[in-house]
Amino acid sequence: MTRYAGALRYTLRRRVALASDVDDLVQQALLQAVVGWPTFRGEAEVSTWVFGIAHNLARNHVTRGSGLVQFGLGDAVDMALCSAPDPCERLAQREMVQRLQVGLSRLPAKQSEALWLVGVDGLSYDEAASTLRVSVAAVKHRVARARAALRTRQV
Numbered sequence: 001m002t003r004y005a006g007a008l009r010y011t012l013r014r015r016v017a018l019a020s021d022v023d024d025l026v027q028q029a030l031l032q033a034v035v036g037w038p039t040f041r042g043e044a045e046v047s048t049w050v051f052g053i054a055h056n057l058a059r060n061h062v063t064r065g066s067g068l069v070q071f072g073l074g075d076a077v078d079m080a081l082c083s084a085p086d087p088c089e090r091l092a093q094r095e096m097v098q099r100l101q102v103g104l105s106r107l108p109a110k111q112s113e114a115l116w117l118v119g120v121d122g123l124s125y126d127e128a129a130s131t132l133r134v135s136v137a138a139v140k141h142r143v144a145r146a147r148a149a150l151r152t153r154q155v
Contacts, residue, residue: 029054042087114142
């Protein structure tokens with residue numbers, strides 16, 4: 001919240017006449033972001049989302065008057081806490097999976113199959129060897145080569 005407060009205040013000062021209204025809008029935008037955090041899908045940067053909230057509040061303020069939502073004395077912030085993964089974390093995971101898929105698609109087919117069976121499907125080397133109809137040593141070799149290629153981004 002402290003990361004965005006100053007920038008929000010600066011942005012809203014150009015749109016709203018009274019400084020006290022600007023402070024209220026900044027507080028309202030940050031509060032709505034905290035309360036709405038579980039609904040954030042991670043499709044954009046957090047800053048984009050927060051500034052979008054502030055922009056909408058400022059537009060409503062200018063066209064309709066203050067329109068600030070008054071929360072009671074209850075802890076709306078505490079009620080908003082959830083165990084859902086951080087949207088930034090989800091986005092990073094999604095990007096990592098996409099990079100892995102691209103990397104796997106660039107590997108030789110035999111290495112990709114072996115790594116997929118062991119690393120993704122969770123098969124043991126014995127099970128993967130049986131599935132691929134090769135020796136356990138061959139599976140270990142293919143998996144090691146695939147992991148090395150992905151680590152060094154050779155694919």
